[in-house]
Amino acid sequence: MKILVSLVSLIAFLLVVLPGPLYKYGVVDLGLAFTGFRYGVYVGGAALVLLLVQLIFMRKT
Structure with a gap:
């Protein structure tokens, strides 16, 4: 689950950051x-x- 959250976060970061420079060039x-x-x-x-689902359901009791 941690890998999935990390991957989705990385994709979101790239989708927000890259359009500006790609348009500029x-x-x-x-x-x-x-x-x-x-x-x-x-x-x-x-x-x-x-991330919230991971925090709620995957926490150690």
Whole structure:
């Protein structure tokens, strides 16, 4: 479960950080950059939910 949360968090981070430089250097257009940013926020929310599930259900009693 920790690997899944880490992977989703990494993907969200990259989706939020990379569109700016990619647009600046002309690799993607503005619409695609904003779409990547939007989905990065969604994936970040999913990572937060997975982290909360891990904290609630996977804790040691």
